[in-house]
Amino acid sequence: MGHGGGGALSAELVDGVFAPAFGNPVLAQLADSAVVRLGAARLAFSTDSYVVRPLFFPGGCIGDLAVNGTVNDLAMSGAVPAFLSTAFVLEEGVAMDVVERVAGAVGAAARAAGVTVATGDTKVVESGHGDGVYITTSGIGLVPDGVDIRPQRARPGDAVLVSGPIGLHGVAIMSVREGLEFGVDVASDTAPLAGLVEAMLRVTPDIHVLRDPTRGGLAASLNEIARASGTGVRLTERAVPVPDAVANACAFLGLDPLYVANEGRLVAFVAREHADAVLAAMREHPQGAGAALVGECVEDHPGMVVVSTGLGGTRVVDMPLGEQLPRIC
Amino acid sequence: MGHGGGGALSAELVDGVFAPAFGNPVLAQLADSAVVRLGAARLAFSTDSYVVRPLFFPGGCIGDLAVNGTVNDLAMSGAVPAFLSTAFVLEEGVAMDVVERVAGAVGAAARAAGVTVATGDTKVVESGHGDGVYITTSGIGLVPDGVDIRPQRARPGDAVLVSGPIGLHGVAIMSVREGLEFGVDVASDTAPLAGLVEAMLRVTPDIHVLRDPTRGGLAASLNEIARASGTGVRLTERAVPVPDAVANACAFLGLDPLYVANEGRLVAFVAREHADAVLAAMREHPQGAGAALVGECVEDHPGMVVVSTGLGGTRVVDMPLGEQLPRIC
Numbered sequence: 292m293g294h295g296g297g298g299a300l301s302a303e304l305v306d307g308v309f310a311p312a313f314g315n316p317v318l319a320q321l322a323d324s325a326v327v328r329l330g331a332a333r334l335a336f337s338t339d340s341y342v343v344r345p346l347f348f349p350g351g352c353i354g355d356l357a358v359n360g361t362v363n364d365l366a367m368s369g370a371v372p373a374f375l376s377t378a379f380v381l382e383e384g385v386a387m388d389v390v391e392r393v394a395g396a397v398g399a400a401a402r403a404a405g406v407t408v409a410t411g412d413t414k415v416v417e418s419g420h421g422d423g424v425y426i427t428t429s430g431i432g433l434v435p436d437g438v439d440i441r442p443q444r445a446r447p448g449d450a451v452l453v454s455g456p457i458g459l460h461g462v463a464i465m466s467v468r469e470g471l472e473f474g475v476d477v478a479s480d481t482a483p484l485a486g487l488v489e490a491m492l493r494v495t496p497d498i499h500v501l502r503d504p505t506r507g508g509l510a511a512s513l514n515e516i517a518r519a520s521g522t523g524v525r526l527t528e529r530a531v532p533v534p535d536a537v538a539n540a541c542a543f544l545g546l547d548p549l550y551v552a553n554e555g556r557l558v559a560f561v562a563r564e565h566a567d568a569v570l571a572a573m574r575e576h577p578q579g580a581g582a583a584l585v586g587e588c589v590e591d592h593p594g595m596v597v598v599s600t601g602l603g604g605t606r607v608v609d610m611p612l613g614e615q616l617p618r619i620c
Numbered sequence: 621m622g623h624g625g626g627g628a629l630s631a632e633l634v635d636g637v638f639a640p641a642f643g644n645p646v647l648a649q650l651a652d653s654a655v656v657r658l659g660a661a662r663l664a665f666s667t668d669s670y671v672v673r674p675l676f677f678p679g680g681c682i683g684d685l686a687v688n689g690t691v692n693d694l695a696m697s698g699a700v701p702a703f704l705s706t707a708f709v710l711e712e713g714v715a716m717d718v719v720e721r722v723a724g725a726v727g728a729a730a731r732a733a734g735v736t737v738a739t740g741d742t743k744v745v746e747s748g749h750g751d752g753v754y755i756t757t758s759g760i761g762l763v764p765d766g767v768d769i770r771p772q773r774a775r776p777g778d779a780v781l782v783s784g785p786i787g788l789h790g791v792a793i794m795s796v797r798e799g800l801e802f803g804v805d806v807a808s809d810t811a812p813l814a815g816l817v818e819a820m821l822r823v824t825p826d827i828h829v830l831r832d833p834t835r836g837g838l839a840a841s842l843n844e845i846a847r848a849s850g851t852g853v854r855l856t857e858r859a860v861p862v863p864d865a866v867a868n869a870c871a872f873l874g875l876d877p878l879y880v881a882n883e884g885r886l887v888a889f890v891a892r893e894h895a896d897a898v899l900a901a902m903r904e905h906p907q908g909a910g911a912a913l914v915g916e917c918v919e920d921h922p923g924m925v926v927v928s929t930g931l932g933g934t935r936v937v938d939m940p941l942g943e944q945l946p947r948i949c
Contacts, residue, residue, distance in 0.1 A: 292712050295744025304742055308716070312723035313706070313730065313737035325738035327703050330762050332661040338705035338758055339741045374656050376667035377642070378756045380709070383621050387637070394641035401642065408642035409654035412668045412756075413633060415624025416947065422749045427707045427741075429667055429758035433659050618745065 296614025297506025322441050323364040323502060326434055333436075335370030337361055338429040344618045346393065346423050349463045350478030354396025356554060356620055357426040359483050360505065362404045366485040367501040367557065369440040369492060370432035374409040375401060377428050381413065382421030393424050404483035406430065432485075437496045442519035444499040449588035450566035451524060452559040454487060454573055455480070455581035457509055458537035461551035464619055465540065477536045482555030487578040491559065494568045500560035503553070505620055507611045510549040512558055513596045514610040526586035526598040526608070549598070550611050552619045560588055625943025626835025651770050652693040652831060655763055662765075664699035666690055667758040673947045675722065675752050678792045679807030683725025685883060685949055686755040688812050689834065691733045695814040696830040696886065698769040698821060699761035703738040704730060706757050710742065711750030722753050733812035735759065761814075766825045771848035773828040778917035779895035780853060781888040783816060783902055784809070784910035786838055787866035790880035793948055794869065806865045811884030816907040820888065823897045829889035832882065834949055836940045839878040841887055842925045843939040855915035855927040855937070878927070879940050881948045889917055 293300040324337030341357040358375065365372040377397055381390060401408050463479040465471050484503065491498055500520075504512040509531070513524045526549075533541075533548045541548050555578065561569050566584060573579030586598075596608040622629040653666030670686040687704065694701040706726055710719060730737050788809040795806055813832065820827055829849075833841040838860070842853045855878075862870075862877045870877050884907065890898050895913060902908030915927075925937040 292744050292746065295710065295742060301742060304719075305740075308720055308723050309706075309708075309740060309742070312720070312727035313740070314727070315736050315738075325703070325705075327736075327738055329663065329702055329760065330661040332659040332663075334658065334661075334760070336703055336705060336738055336760060338707045338739055338756070340707040340709050340743045340756060342709060342743045342745050373658055374654070374665055376654075376665060376758050377638075378667045378669040378758075380669050380671060380754060380756075381624065390633075391637055391641070394637050398641035398643070407644050407656075409644075409656055409665055410667055411634075411638060411642070413624060413630060413638070414669045414671045414947070415621050416671050416751065416754075417621065419748060420751045422745065425709060425745075425754070427667070427669060427709075427756035427758075429705050429707075429756075431658065431663070431665060431760060618743075 292617045293613025297511055298611035298613050300613050323367040326368050333434045335365045335368040335432050335434050337364035338427065339364065340425060340427040341620055342425050342618050343620050344422060345467060348467050348479060351481040352393060352396050353424060353426055354393040355400040355481050357428045358397055358400035358404060359481050359554060360620060361428040361430040362406060362483045362485055363503045365430050365432040366488040367503055368434055369438035369488060370434045372404060372406045372430055372432040372485050375406050375428050375430045376410045377408055377426060378412040380421055380425040381415045382423050383415055383418045385423045389423060404485060438492060440498050440501050442500050442516045445516050445520035445522050445560045445588050446499060447522055447588055447590040448563050449499055449560040450563055450584055451586040451588060452561060452570055453583055453585045454557045454579045456532040456534045457553055457556060458533060458548040458551035460554040461616060461619055462537050462540045465616060480553055480555035482578055484557050484578055487573065487576045490572045490576045491569050494572045495565045498559060498561055501557055503557050505552050505554060506614060508550040508552055509558060510608045511611055517596055518594045521593045523589040523592040524586060524596040525589050528598050528600050530583055530585045532581055532583050546615055549608055550615055554620065621946045622942025626840055627940035627942050629942050652696040655697050662763045664694045664697040664761050664763050666693035667756060668693065669754060669756040670949055671754050671947050672949050673751060674796060677796050677808060680810040681722060681725050682753055682755055683722040684729040684810050686757045687726055687729035687733060688810050688883060689949060690757040690759040691735060691812045691814055692832045694759050694761045695817040696832055697763055698767035698817060699763045701733060701735045701759055701761040701814050704735050704757050704759045705739045706737055706755060707741040709750055709754040710744045711752050712744055712747045714752045718752060733814060767821060769827050769830050771829050771845045774845050774849035774851050774889045774917050775828060776851055776917055776919040777892050778828055778889040779892055779913055780915040780917060781890060781899055782912055782914045783886045783908045785861040785863045786882055786885060787862060787877040787880035789883040790945060790948055791866050791869045794945060809882055809884035811907055813886050813907055816902065816905045819901045819905045820898050823901045824894045827888060827890055830886055832886050834881050834883060835943060837879040837881055838887060839937045840940055846925055847923045850922045852918040852921040853915060853925040854918050857927045857929050859912055859914045861910055861912050875944055878937055879944055883949065
């Protein structure tokens with residue numbers, strides 16, 4: 292299970308098995324989406340499979356997740372998401388009204404994100420060889436001229452911005468799984484982020500890095516950026532927006548909110564001189580109302596993420612090995 | 621299971637559930653791939669999930685199938701396939717060497733087809749919620765100027781061409797499933813068809829329709845074309861190339877070769893005046909060596925496919941309801 296968790300074991304699978312087998316320079320970028328040239332167009336292209344359990348959870352379902360997740364991966368390259376494909380693997384015996392509700396959520400989320408579902412596929416597997424509904428979405432979008440957003444572009448001195456409170460998706464899933472209840476209603480943050488990214492790019496096309504911290508949470512995303520760019524990242528713990536409900540749930544379960552999945556948040560690396568203006572633009576956008584400056588990119592400890600604790604100390608934020616909770620997305 | 625078979629039940633699911641939920645004019649084309657405009661580029665975009673059982677079969681495995689299938693869907697729009705995405709859903713406990721062999725086959729098939737695997741994803745589900753490996757591939761490619769290939773363009777008078785012997789993929793899968801053996805080695809025809817399509821388009825850019833008759837076989841593809849174009853199709857039974865091994869297996873199992881799946885064949889509708897030249901170009905290409913003129917597009921019985929039998933009679937070739945064999949691809 293750990294190999295699917297978005298942490299070190301996932302990276303091992305990609306670096307050790309898939310990258311050598313498929314080996315090519317585009318794949319080697321290891322960004323949320325690939326940026327490729329096709330004719331005169333510069334395109335972002337991305338894919339994700341969604342196997343979240345349960346199918347319906349507070350704040351959303353596998354349908355909106357599958358749309359927003361791929362829309363967000365495209366947006367993390369600065370692309371304007373345009374077209375999606377959806378491929379369903381249905382388990383024999385799944386109720387038709389479940390399929391209809393999920394399909395309805397896909398359609399509604401696509402309309403909300405301003406993308407067109409252009410093509411699709413459906414396969415059915417025998418009962419006991421699936422889990423109701425799996426969805427794989429892929430997406431394409433145009434990357435505007437002058438935009439070059441990728442993890443390798445993090446630079447010492449960059450401000451690290453987060454678009455809002457973290458941990459809500461992971462805690463929402465936990466709240467309905469395994470009978471855990473935290474006494475507070477927590478809803479997934481699943482949302483499309485392309486509009487927020489557009490607003491940020493209007494301030495400056497020179498955003499260095501964007502990432503949506505899904506599986507593995509903020510910790511995995513920041514570690515990936517630190518490694519790809521050969522820089523260090525220093526977070527200020529009390530600057531990271533953690534809702535009380537998330538803090539309480541994490542304390543109860545012995546988890547660190549930095550490792551909990553998000554589905555409607557982004558982390559941005561921006562040159563210091565643009566940081567205040569970008570942060571202001573984020574806060575004016577509904578998806579960035581809770582945006583915060585949470586740290587900086589540093590020359591020290593390249594490839595490593597540390598957090599300054601409230602007590603004046605620092606601790607290392609490692610890449611997660613596997614996954615705190617399987618099948619979070 | 622029938623809803624995944626590519627026949628009438630699949631069409632019901634698409635028309636009744638997915639199309640209304642996602643509703644838009646691009647999806648309504650119902651071609652193997654969507655043709656969309658993005659910036660200055662006209663692109664084909666396609667996706668398919670692969671759940672074939674067993675993972676390895678005579679002539680190939682789920683890895684080459686996943687590459688060739690999506691490459692072929694793009695080629696059926698006349699596009700030059702360029703980039704693929706691959707999303708793996710692995711079942712917990714699947715042997716790592718199985719994943720490595722499948723990944724190796726994906727890489728080799730991509731190189732053979734001249735496409736780049738640009739991006740990917742891996743999820744892991746618990747044992748008992750998958751079947752070793754499911755793969756969803758999506759692809760994009762440029763559609764050359766002046767090319768407009770879609771099922772709606774079939775015209776009475778068009779020649780109907782098939783690129784080679786039919787039924788090999790389906791019979792190869794049957795031969796290793798459920799302990800069926802036919803005394804003859806039959807290998808899947810899985811192969812990339814983009815090079816063949818390029819050769820055909822060099823004869824004339826005005827190919828009307830292309831389709832790769834996978835699930836549901838030639839019967840499903842021709843019925844879809846007849847319905848989309850409001851024309852009829854008349855096949856000549858003895859002109860359809862059916863290998864002896866396929867004929868024998870079908871006789872034994874009570875199947876009709878017209879309904880058996882192919883993974884390396886195409887059917888083309890071409891204006892009569894181009895048919896001989898296109899057929900000659902197909903036969904010069906390795907993937908079209910066994911190409912044949914198998915019928916014509918007619919004004920009679922719009923939306924319906926009939927076959928002239930060797931005895932001078934005709935019979936209707938209906939849309940299949942479900943699938944002769946589940947999980948053929």
